[in-house]
Amino acid sequence: MNILTIHLQILWLFFLAIPIACIAWTVTHEEVFREPREYCLKRSISGKTLLERKFFYLFTCEYCFSHYVTIFFIFLTDYHLLMTDWKGYLIAGFSLVWIANIYMSLFGLVRQDIKWEKTEIKALEQRRDHPQKTR
Secondary structure (H helix, E strand, O other), rough: OOOOOOHHHHHHHHHHHHHHHHHHHHHHHHHHHHHHHHHHHHHHHHOHHHHHHHHHHHOOOOHHHHHHHHHHHHHHHHHHHOOHHHHHHHHHHHHHHHHHHHHHHHHHHHHHOOOOOOOOHHHHHHHHHHHOOOO
């Protein structure tokens, strides 16, 4: 891989963390993966061995799963940060996980806020449509 300038490496860090966060969030939170996630959750609780429980837990935790998605993307893109040897891959991996998890945390807060606003609107509409009788 060509040696990237530090500015380009930082840009790659913030942009490459987006698909990592997207994949990790989708697998661990969204409805499309609910059944496999429930299966993994059940196996992570009732597994007979520690290795089995931990393996299946990885698919239910966005933080844990983001490490594996990051490894895939580092392999796919040959991205490294600050150094060109194995240390650069290690630094890149933990940096990408950290940025991806910041993105997921922000996304979770935004979704929570939207859900709260929808609940408030629904409650206001119900009060408007069904006012209490006053005496």
